[in-house]
Amino acid sequence: MSVKITYYQNFKTKLLKNGVLIIGFDYRDRPVNVLDSEVMEELDRIIRKEIQNKFVAGIVIVSLKNGSFIAGADVNKIYSITEKNLDQAKNLIAKAHNLFSTMEKSEKPFIAAIDGACLGGGMELALACHMRVATDHPKTVLGLPEVKLGIIPGFGGTQRLPKLVGLPIALSIILKGNSIYPYKALKMGLIDDLVPHIPVENRSIENIEKESFVSVAIKRALEPMSQKKKLPLRQRFWSMPVARKVILSKAKYDTKKAVRNYYPAPYKAIEAIQRGIGRSTINGCFDVEMPIVLELITSPLSKQLLDIYFWSETAKKTNHSVFQKNTKVGVIGSGFMGSQIAANMSESGIETVLKDIDPKFVSAGLDRIAQVWRKDLDKKAIKPVEFNKRSLRIYPTTNWEQLKKSEFVIEAIKEILPLKQKLVEEFETATSSETVFATNTSSFTVVEIAQKAKYKERFVAMHFFNPLRAMKLVEIGVADFTSNETKGKAIGLSLALGKIPIVIKDSPGFLVNRIISRYMIEAVMLITEGVPIESIDKAAEDFGMAIDSGRAMGPLKLIDYVGTETAVHVVHSLAKLGPRIAIPILFQIADFKQSFWKNGKLNPELREAIKTLSMPKKRPDQLEIQDRLILPMIDESYRCLEDKVIDDPKFIDLAMILGVGFPAFRGGPITWAREVGAAKITERLESFKDKHGPRFEPCELLLENIKI
């Protein structure tokens, strides 16, 4: 018998002489493979046909796309599922369950050959195979990220994964939704073989069996199917009834700590796993998993989370010029932000000149960078070679000469306007007139900084957030004189750094700082009124502030984190926006540089300061505190719209979620305000205005919105 290739719409199959059938998945007209009903039907047809074929001894499933196995279910399709067309979804899931179960029970071995991202539904398909062979392609990751979108794995992932790798590992994979890198996956038992990745130029069904990872998969397909693999001793221990109870309640406890009651998906995932124990996989899929998935998939929360995902994708598609990796970039200032920016550049493979005025400062910056990378080394996330490469990509200097030929310079020096203006002057004499100057200022406008500049069209703001590694947002502040070319370059660089750029009109505090300052001011005002520090932070944490980062954080903890001095500075620079943003009286009397929290209590020095103010003591209830903290932010968000700082309200929401951890389940300030209703918000603000002063005055746009 000779080799036989069959072409389907989204698949190509090849029957080798030795009886192994290779199913190559190649979703037509798409850069990556996704699972939808059309594909499922086709795959179902192929597999059912080939299982009957007596010439087929084993089946290898492989992707014909480079760098991606299967990226999961189609998010657009998930988004379109509503109560009305729920039956379609139900059919698809049932079809998948039946197919995967057939695969699992088949006597012919199914092998998944994974070279690239294998996520969500793709991972579940791989789990239904008898063995998984993966490569160490830099893009190879495995994971079930459904929880991040407010749903749970729907193609049997919650049932099969615990049986394969044991309960504790399965819980950690499903509940966190994190990606697992191949080496770790091998250790966990998630994959059976880890094959070195050898790049190929054109992958095609014609010679796919010659690729090393596929040949390993073919070898595995021809081996007699081994007995069911036994879990390692430790994993088996945790599967015993008593231990199981412990681990499940611990998972619930941890989830409660991380997401409180705001996100149901992790709890539902635990439930699905718990109820699946002791059931056969197919029963577990149909009886336990499917109802939960259908319930979650139509929930507004899931839609909201998907919305946010789509927004960030839209933000990434803003017009820009693609950043060339060999562009010479300079970072001026090796302080906290400067060093983090330089580190991020180097991690993204961009050579950077890091300049400061004194070797001492440069060394301190390099120390900070190396400290972070050394942690990566300890975690084995990078190899020493990569550490060296990263270090060598940063060229430290104190000399302007080294920035002479730079094409892009990011400034992150101290927040002192005359210093920045002087820097601009030096910059203009040292570099060519085409070098882009991006300022990472948090408190000044591009107009102020570039006041004395000769070539203004190349000035732009790129406002990064601390800690830079975790914060995906970059505000691109565009002044009237900023050219489109400059703007495009700044966006391109942000994308090259893996960030989400949001374009904003150049204005004091840009967007996030402006909105968040109202929240921080109000928190400080509340302390002065004698409200306990604990209840202020708790009110905000209960609202869900910063909950998505895994650690809820109230306003005072946030001020401590960014540093009181920085916070005061930001507020000070925003004072020109009107009397509503003023430095709280507490800062006027106590010029302290210490934190609010000290050993779990209010800083004693502050307590003294508050006593001297002798304001009338009030004990508002939690709801009032919450409203006093959150509503000014809503007001300010509308003011930003009013001032045309940004046109699209969805980007305000996205910026607040990514920039300061406005809870995603609430959908961002504007979305939340629309849900609550403008009337209710203005009413509440008016009542605060009467009680606490004119700073609560609702803006015109909010008042207008009531009428609509």
Add this chain to the structure above:
Amino acid sequence: MVDLAIKRCNTWSKIIKNSMEKVTVVDGFRTPFCKAGSVLKDIRPDLLGALAVREMIQRMHNWGVKKSQIEFVVGSNVATPPHAPNIARVAAVKGGLPESIPAQTLNQNCGSGIAAVDYGRNLIELGRYDTVLVVGVESMSQIPLIYSDEIKKEFLRLSEIKAKTARLKILFRLYPKLFKFWDKKYQPIVGLFLGLTDPICDLIMGLTAENLAKDPCFGITRQDQDLFAVNSNQKAFTAQQQGIFSQEIAGIYVTNNNKHAFVDSDNGIRNDQESISRSKPYFDKHYGTVTAGNSSQITDGAACILLMNRHLAKGLGLPVMGYIGEYEQIGFDPTRMGLAPAGAIAKLLKKTRLSLKNFSTIEINEAFAAQVLACVKTLASEKLMTRWFGSYSLTASIGEINPNQLNPNGGAIALGHPVGVSGMRLIITALKELKRRKDEKSLVSACIGGGQANAMILEKENS
């Protein structure tokens, strides 16, 4: 046939044209020279080299020249690090040069630096390349300790035998041996000393210097040597104070115990007479005169020199540091290797028909004070020349070297002698000094362990 002939003709004419034109030194710098075990001790030699290469790339970038202009990299390194045998390649690629640029490391002991520059020059004169980067690296702190043969044998056996009980047996035997370092048989060998000992005559370099110091024909006393060392340190100290070295040093940021620091000056200069006269003979502890004070130091450092075809450098509008002139080397008695520079210099002068007066400065690498003194005395005396270099038909005395001429900014006794880099330092220092003195020519020479020496002429103008 005709085509081939024309092609050959073209190649030859190119070679002839190139060899008439002197090769340009576009730029050269060195890292600070730091005593072994001090600031640079944690830096792997390949990383040190990469830092130097990166600095050169950055300088080229500032001139507006692409890094891919470099066509070949020649490395100079003596204590080959076990993890990076072809260190030039590792330093070049890590430092940021494209992978397509080949690199080769050259080792001629202490003469490597000068030899590598000559090699690079030859490649350009032959028309093979237009731009060659020479990078010298030496980390003497990182030279490893070596297990003795006894222990190595056990380890080998351990890797060969698979049976568990037998392995245990070997392990039990091996462990006590590992810690028995008072026993010569099991002592680890210091790689540094091993490298500094000439296997031909089984003498450590210091003892070859003792041979010269003790030879009555030179009449070198301990006082002479110490005075020379004090002078060398004094000159280096003055040069450092006047900022002369900062013209040739490129400062680097290095980590030491996980802390970054900026290093931009040499740290070996001993500016007190006391310590030099106090130091005890190190190599011949009873009857010797060669001390740690009047010998060169064990040092870490790197250097980089960019060589280019003269026309290309001119076309690109690059700065010119100087030009590479004639080069000569000789082989000599390994037990008196320190005297060889006298021969190399004499041979070079005879070949070029130049005399000492033609040179603004003469840099003789100060491996040992005794050795430089012996060379100076030999060059000045016809009797000594005939005695040592008569068989090379080099009998004529060259003349006295003016003290103002010899190592005007001190030498390896003060700055240290990172073996593979010293030669390059001599070239860089000589060229910078030529510029300062606004003079024409200078001469550099180094003695080479194993009984050799080389010498090279450097020119400011293309004459």
